[in-house]
């Protein structure tokens with residue numbers, strides 16, 4: 135029996151509570167991990183976390199205490215996007231394995247630097263691309279790999295909502311803290327799972343545009359409800375990120391047509407991905423199962439099975455990687471192409487032109 139992996143959780147916000155809390159708690163009860171520290175820079179937040187998850191042994195406000203503790207083997211970085219880089223680099227340099235939430239960080243160059251540091255230190259760096267561990271996504275990957283769709287030539291991707299700008303004026307809409315809007319927040323999940331399902335597709339060309347649409351003037355933004363409303367700051371805050379993106383991408387496997395909106399003036403929430411192949415097609419409902427259509431029988435088959443908690447699955451995969459000293463499918467190596475794509479989408483929109491990556495091959 136392996137000794138429990140000693141971990142520290144840095145950042146006790148929403149994803150720590152709602153995403154990773156339950157799985158980590160179970161693993162602590164099973165003796166797979168010990169949670170030595172819960173850390174949050176805001177006084178009281180780590181203590182609140184400890185109340186909900188009493189397995190956390192100590193509460194701290196300075197993450198350096200955990201990073202410099204020789205007993206700690208792995209660090210969970212569950213803080214805002216801009217801070218992923220510094221905390222991860224400090225942890226890697228101190229010889230820790232790291233689980234870092236998505237996106238890797240706010241730029242491709244810094245993401246690449248994180249990967250290089252992990253390699254240099256011979257440490258694992260896993261990114262929170264939780265969809266890769268979702269039952270539906272794993273199944274679609276198998277359908278495609280087994281040839282059930284034939285040649286997949288186009289993917290249609292929609293992550294478009296009526297009114298979902300999170301905490302307007304707060305950290306989500308401040309580019310310096312978030313690195314971007316709907317693309318880096320939601321798009322990262324959609325594009326990562328598309329590239330993954332296509333079997334590690336590499337981007338060839340990107341033509342895209344991003345807009346500040348209905349959220350442009352915060353005082354004129356009308357909404358019915360708001361996610362993370364406690365963080366909004368309409369009076370004094372910043373909103374300098376896109377709330378709408380669209381574009382067209384060619385990869386070495388299939389092209390991707392996409393639209394994404396935190397908010398737009400069409401009252402219909404569209405969160406799906408269509409994989410269009412020569413023999414069959416699949417529509418993935420982002421929050422549910424998927425339907426597969428066979429191009430010969432013309433029949434649709436719904437895949438609607440219970441889906442295990444994807445956060446728990448990725449947490450278990452991370453701890454198993456530590457035991458085995460082996461990278462898994464959420465390793466940073468696998469996610470860099472996604473970061474390259476996000477940056478290219480922003481860049482193409484800024485320049486109003488198509489970007490080509492073909493010469494890099």
Ligand SMILES: NC(=O)c1ccc[n+]([C@@H]2O[C@H](COP(=O)([O-])OP(=O)(O)OC[C@H]3O[C@@H](n4cnc5c(N)ncnc54)[C@H](O)[C@@H]3O)[C@@H](O)[C@H]2O)c1
Pocket residue numbers: 144145146147148149150153173174175176179195197212213214215217235236237262263264319
């Ligand atoms: N995988 C997913 O489905 C998913 C979902 C939501 C958020 N996320 C990601 O998780 C990360 C956190 O998002 P969130 O919604 O939990 O944000 P949040 O603001 O609710 O929580 C972040 C916490 O980190 C703390 N923090 C900031 N800097 C710190 C530091 N230097 N040391 C210690 N604590 C620090 C903050 O005080 C806050 O409590 C983001 O990168 C986000 O993109 C992932």
